[in-house]
Amino acid sequence: MNKIINGTQIANTIKEEIKQEIEAIEGKKPCLAVVMVGNDEASSIYVKNKNKACEYLGIKTDNYLLPQDTKEEELLKLIDELNNDKDVNGILVQLPLPSHIDEKKVLLNISPLKDVDGFHPYNLGMLATNSASLKSCTPSGCIELLKRYNVDIKGKNALVIGRSNIVGKPISMMLLNEDATVTTAHTKTQNLDYLTKQADIIIVAIGVANFLKPHMIKEGVVLIDVGMNRLDGKLCGDIDSSCIDKASLITPVPGGVGPMTITMLMKNCLTAYRMQNNLL
Numbered sequence: 001m002n003k004i005i006n007g008t009q010i011a012n013t014i015k016e017e018i019k020q021e022i023e024a025i026e027g028k029k030p031c032l033a034v035v036m037v038g039n040d041e042a043s044s045i046y047v048k049n050k051n052k053a054c055e056y057l058g059i060k061t062d063n064y065l066l067p068q069d070t071k072e073e074e075l076l077k078l079i080d081e082l083n084n085d086k087d088v089n090g091i092l093v094q095l096p097l098p099s100h101i102d103e104k105k106v107l108l109n110i111s112p113l114k115d116v117d118g119f120h121p122y123n124l125g126m127l128a129t130n131s132a133s134l135k136s137c138t139p140s141g142c143i144e145l146l147k148r149y150n151v152d153i154k155g156k157n158a159l160v161i162g163r164s165n166i167v168g169k170p171i172s173m174m175l176l177n178e179d180a181t182v183t184t185a186h187t188k189t190q191n192l193d194y195l196t197k198q199a200d201i202i203i204v205a206i207g208v209a210n211f212l213k214p215h216m217i218k219e220g221v222v223l224i225d226v227g228m229n230r231l232d233g234k235l236c237g238d239i240d241s242s243c244i245d246k247a248s249l250i251t252p253v254p255g256g257v258g259p260m261t262i263t264m265l266m267k268n269c270l271t272a273y274r275m276q277n278n279l280l
């Protein structure tokens with residue numbers, strides 16, 4: 001049996017589903033506003049990839065490439081205009097922002113209805129009450145991979161290692177919403193090896209190369225690797241690839257969770273469009 005979860009393939013399947021749904025829309029298509037401040041090289045690549053994905057799916061993009069010295073109030077004014085622009089369905093502010101701009105304040109000012117990253121506290125609160133429409137992209141990508149590989153989440157012991165606001169915490173909430181029994185581990189967690197050995201599903205999102213080792217897991221565990229690290233110039237995850245021998249399913253890095261993130265962002269654009277047009 002092939003144990004490797006093919007994130008690229010699943011992402012492509014979902015993209016085709018989204019493409020068809022967008023093609024079926026009569027009249028104005030969804031529109032995403034992408035805001036970038038400065039010219040950080042990695043951010044430019046991310047923005048380019050997002051534009052490419054939008055173009056393929058039929059989502060219109062409006063790019064706002066602002067200079068590095070843009071004032072916080074200027075950025076907030078633009079966000080306000082985009083919030084009020086009926087032709088814009090989603091707003092994405094590429095992070096990180098320059099240090100003179102308060103990132104939290106900017107994200108808080110994006111309308112929750114247009115928050116395609118799912119970072120707004122309103123949407124996180126909706127997730128906590130299991131009623132979110134716009135959910136953060138990497139976490140929902142992880143859940144989608146589990147579902148599309150028919151992993152039964154209900155009643156399972158799920159361990160999430162990492163508790164960041166954008167990855168670990170939302171994943172824990174989503175697994176709880178799927179009726180898993182969830183444990184969230186972090187740097188202050190004691191006896192992590194004990195927890196990893198009890199887990200049926202482990203999601204690792206810490207940013208430590210090859211952290212999870214075979215001796216820490218039980219036979220048949222499902223492993224989802226969110227980590228993206230560079231080791232000797234090569235991309236690798238937080239899970240040691242030799243864990244494949246004990247796992248029943250495992251995501252590779254690259255080609256696992258990574259391709260899902262941008263796809264879930266596209267899905268959120270469509271969801272935001274539907275919400276704003278009373279189509280949900």
Ligand code: NAP
Binds near residue numbers: 167226
């Ligand atoms: P982050 O904000 O740095 O958070 C890391 C979390 O991991 C923290 O909660 C930290 O615990 C915990 N942690 C760190 N070392 C640990 C250890 N040795 N044992 C237990 N817990 C530990 O990182 P992030 O933004 O969540 O990202 C995590 C990883 O996912 C990174 O490699 C990032 O590049 C990757 N990522 C990938 C995608 C994708 O699309 N594939 C998207 C986003 C992020 P404390 O809270 O106690 O400090």
